[in-house]
Each structure stands twice: as structure tokens, then as C-alpha cells.
Amino acid sequence: METVILAVVIAVVVLAVLGGLVVGSRRKKPLPPPPPAAPDITAPPAEPHVGDEAETPREEPRRTIEEVDLPGGGATTAVEEPPVVEAPGIEIPEPTAGRLVRLRARLSRSQTALGQGLLTLLSREHLDEDTWEEIEETLLVADVGVMPTQELVERLRERVKVLGTRTPDELRGLLRDELLKLVGTEVDRAVKTEPEGRKPGIVMVVGVNGTGKTTTTGKLARVLVADGRTVVLGAADTFRAAAADQLQTWGDRVGAHTVRGPEAGDPASVAFDAVKEGKEMGVDVVLIDTAGRLHTKTGLMDELGKVKRVVEKHAPLDEVLLVLDATTGQNGLVQARVFAEVVDITGIVLTKLDGTAKGGIVIAVQRELGVPVKLIGLGEGADDLAPFEPAAFVDALIGE
Template identity: 80%
Template sequence: MELVILVVVIAVVVIGGLSGLVVGRSRKKRKLPPPPPAAPTITSPPTEPHVGDEAETPRDEHRRTIEEVGLPDAETATETPVAVEDPVVGLAPAPPVEVPEPTAGRLVRLRARLARSQNSLGKGLLTLLSREHLDEETWEEIEDTLLTADVGVKPTQELVERLRERVRVLGTRSPEELRTLLREELITLVGADLPREVNTESPLDTPAVVMVVGVNGTGKTTTTGKLARVLVADGRSVVLGAADTFRAAAADQLQTWGERVGARTVRGPEGGDPASVAFDAVKEGIAEGADVVLIDTAGRLHTKTGLMDELGKVKRVVEKHGPLDEVLLVLDATTGQNGLVQARVFAEVVDITGIVLTKLDGTAKGGIVVAVQRELGVPVKLVGLGEGADDLAPFEPAAFVDALIGD
């Protein structure tokens, strides 16, 4: 009996401990899962007032009566209203049109700039000719000086032969006599009797058409813009044709040059047909009654046959309006004899009538003037002597030679 009671007591104790354990565990705080992220707050835009709605007037605001509102008198109310230009939508003032300096004597005014880089040729020749004994070695040095200046082999031989003969016959020795002798022979070599004027007179009742050609990097587009200034300075009205459609910058650049002197620029879409732009430029020039149409063509690499053929196409299309009056080839004077290779190829395609030598102020090789004229049989008509807008000058043989040999 006692054993049964003991077993019952132990059972009660065990059951009580288990229930306490369960209750204790149930009382522990359970870890809840994290709440979901809050949805973003969307702020609705202020409601637009509907037609007929009025803004709410603050209650403490004083409202004026009809007697307090000032009304215009009868005379003021019947006056004609004056239009006031809206400063926001008004057109920007057009840039002022520049007046280029006259071209007459421009090369003489730029002589100092040319002489800084060319004097080495003239002074070198005068120094050699002033030697007490003009032996064979001295004459060879004179030849080398001329060849180094890119005069060319044949013109150099001709000049040296004439100098040797005149020095022998005249017995010239004084510096002043030698300078006069050298000046005369160089002017003869450059060609004082060649026609130098850019042909801007058309035999027909249409504008004269001038096409500007050349390879990349010679300053062709800039030269075309400067040529427009030369023509405007001489009283000619000009229309520009931006037929270099392969570079959008070229058309923009040419248009900027034109706007500065009041010349309109005809241009087409980038990558468009250059011949079409050239045709339209001449057509617009005829419609406006312009004196001259200047056509700037793309910078052609003379080794690219297809591009040269396209240049020939531009020429043929333009000639549907009438003959080309001038075809100017732009050459970089610093390229020297390599420029002659370019000149030959262009001459075969478009019949060059004149040469523009750029960057002549940056080289001591002024003899390229002689060499390129001999190679093409056409004269140098314009020379570029700097970066300024009016640094393109008509070529004058005497002024050029005077810059070569100095005072």
C-alpha cells in the first residue's frame, strides 16, 4: 500500500515538472519575421483648376470696390495701342558686315612678314655674289642655294647662266650693283609679264564662276573664304557654294566667312552630291545677279582616282550654266617639290588656270613660285601670308622679289 502511494506521488511530481517546463517555454517571446518594406509614398500632383473654378480668396483680404479701381479716361482708352516687341521671341541682331581692306598694294604692306622667312635666300645669294673671286665652287654654291629654295633644276641653271654672263661682261662688284642685277634676273625668272588677276568677268550675262580645288590640309576652305573678302573689297558681290559635303565643318566654316562680308552660302546635306550643290550655287548666283560664284570643293587626295573623277563631274555639271571662268589650285608652299606632283594630277582633270600658294610666310623656300609656274604653265595669282582674314594678297612679282632679297 505504501508502495502504491509512493508511485502515485512520484508520478504527480513528474507530471507537474513537465507542465511547468511547457508553460515556461510557451511564455518565451517568439522572434517575429521582419515586416515587409513599406511601399513608396506617391505624392499626387496638385489638382489643376477646372474651367470656371476660382482661386479661394483669403477671408482677411480686403476686396476693392468698383469705386476704388482706377479706370482710364476716355482719351487714353481711345488711343491706338502700341505694339511692344517680346524680348524673348525677338530676333537676334544680325552681326555687322565687315569691310575688308583694299587689296591694292596689300603684298607690299605684308612685305615685312614675307621677308622674315625669305631673306635667307636673297641674302645668301648676295653674299656669294659679293665674293672677290667668283670661281666654279662659288657658282656651285649659288646653284645649291637656289635648289634648296625649291626653284627647280632647269630654272636654276637658266638663272646661273645669265648671272655669270652679266657679271663677266659688266664686271659688277659693288653690293648695290649686285642687288640690282639679282633683282632684275629674279623678276624675269618669276615672270613679270604673266596675267595675275583672278578672272571675275563673265562673257555671258551670268556671274563669273570660280572653282577652288586642292588636297586636304592646304587651307582650301579658308582660302575660299579669304578670296570672297578679296572680291568684296574690290567691289564684287559674291555667292559661295559649299560643295565640300563630306565635312559638315567645312560648310559651317565657309558660311561663317561669307556672313562676315555679307555673302550668301549655298550648301547641301552632309554627304550629299557635291555636283548638285555646285549647280545650285551657280543657279542662285544667276537669280541674285551676283558678280562671282565661288565654289569650294572637297579636299581631294590626288592618289584617289574615284574622287578625282568626281571632281571632274563637278566641273561638267557647273559648265551646264556656262564655262568656268577660273579654276584655282591651292598649294601649300611648305610641301615644296611634292606640291608639283599634286599640281600635275589636278591639271589633268580640271584645267588649272591659276595657283594660290598658302603658308608662304612660314617657309624659306620661296622658289616654289617659280617651279610650280614652270611645271603648269599657269601663273601664281594669290599668296597666303598668315592667319589673318586679310592676309591673302594678289601676287606681285616685284614686291615678292624685293621681299626675297631685302633692302
């Protein structure tokens, strides 16, 4: 009996102890947080995490930009303004006076083939028939043309026979005189841009596409500006997409205004507007660049004829300049004949004369069309278009 009572007492005590532990664990308070540690000034600042809130800004006076030290030094640096891009200035073309003399080196190929070739043949001790045939062949190869060649050979024969002895200086003088006669020194080669009693002078530029017609029109504008004229350009070649852009670029470089129309538009309408605006602006010259398609002579005639008629509602044309590629030689003369039948050509511009050994084309084209060469192109530079000077040209062909 006593044993049973003892067991019951022990069980009650054990249950009481266990119940006190459970209650104590429920009422136990959490420990206070440890005091914050001193900040480590050497450690990098902690990176913010997603969800962290920004610290409330402190109420401090804000500093101006002048008070803030920029990285890399204590001195205050002024804020740099972005560079100002200036529009390209208007170019001043090279003077035209004596331009051909300055470009005479460009005629070196023609000089070797024509001038020096003839001097070498004429310097032979015996001028037999074979030599004269070689002289004639040299002239024909240089594109002088059949009739001018026969005339020159005949005159050279007579003068050499009279001359007797032939020193190099005498031969050079003889050849110079005869070539000058063929080229012509009495012809008026000035480009007509100053009609009496009215303004502006009107110049139409014609020629087959590919001869440098539009480029020549732009270079001619530079020639006129260099001589003190004011210019308006008419981009009446509306059938080539790049022609108007190309012409306007040339005009912008020298301050010339360009009148243009829609692509594939009416060329006569553009030409009419160009002359109209030229009159309103009071410029000296209007240059009209035309299309150079040679699909059919009838179509070309209709187109250029219409441009001419429409322009002449304002005033008559003062010049019709035909642009020819000197490297095409006798083939160029075929083109020249077609244009001469369509419009009244008043002058010739020979381009690419620096790239050919056929300087005689100057003589042939004048004889074929009966109009003078007024300008020649001797390179791709902007100022490589020169007024034609017969004496300077012949001197360049035969050398010093």
C-alpha cells in the first residue's frame, strides 16, 4: 500500500515539473537586440537590395554647380559648348585670264602626237613622198580632218621648198603659222553673255549625255562668276535623275541659284521659269542645261525646239553652246551634225582634251560646223575649263 502511494506522489511531482516548463517557455520574453556596432569606415557601403526604401532626404542647403568640385582636380572647369558647324563658304573660282596657259601641261599627249610628231618628220634631211605621206597620216590620226589635212600639207610643201635650209626654229615657226591659220585667229570666241539693253544674257547648253554636259554647265558658271557675273542655273535636263542635283551642287559652290522641276517633268517649263527668275533677281546670265538624248533626231528636235521657243517668249537666246567629248574624235562630228541641224549652234565646248592625243579635233569640228571653239576642258578640276586661245593652244601643241 505504501508503495502505491509513493508511486502516485512521484507521478504527480513529475507532471507538475513538466507543466511548469511548458508555461515558462510560453511566457519567456525575447532578448533585447544587441547594441549597434561602430561603423567600419574602411568597408564599402552596402549595396541596396530590391524593395529597400530610399532614405528620407536631409534638409540641407543645395550647392550650385560652381561649388561642386569636379573629379580630377580642385579647379572649377567651365562647361564646354558643343561645336558650331558652319555652312560651307562660297568658293572663289580661279581667274580665267591666262587659264589656258596655266593648263598647257595637260596638252602633253596631243603635243607628242601632233606637234612634236610633225616637227620630227619635217626635220628629216630629205622630204620625199613617203615622208609627206607620213606627215599626212600624222595629221589624220590627230583628227585634223581630211580637207584641212590636205590644205596644210600643200602649204607646208610650198613653204619648205621656198625655205630651202630648215633649222629647228624655222620649222617650228613655219608649223606654228600654218596651224594658226587652220585654227583661226580672227574669229570672235567670247561667250555672249551681255546683250545690249537688257538682262539677263541667256545661254543654252546642248550635247549628248556622257560628254560632260552638265558638269561643263557648272564649270561655265564658275567661269562667269570668276569674271564678275551673277548667274542663275536652269536644270532642264529632267530625264536624268541626278542631273538637277549635280547642277545644283555646282551652283551652290559659287552662290548661283538653281531652278529645277519635278523628275521627268517638262524641260521647257523649267527653262521658262529659270529665265523668269533670272529677270526677277536681276542676274547677268541664265545658263540652261538641256537633255542630251539621241534616241531619234525627231524627238531631239521637238524637245530642243520647244525649249528654244518657250525661252524666247522672254528674250532671244544669246548663245547655244554644243559640248563635245574630244576623245570621240570623228564620231563626235556625227553627233555635232545632228545638233547643228536641230538648233543654231553658236559655239563649241570641247571637253576631255587632256586625255587624248588628237588635238586636231579643234580644227576639224570648226571646219565641220562653221562655228568657233569657245571653251576647252583640260581636266576634272573645278577650274579646268578655259576660254580657248588659239595662239596658246598651238604653242602648247608644238612646244617651246
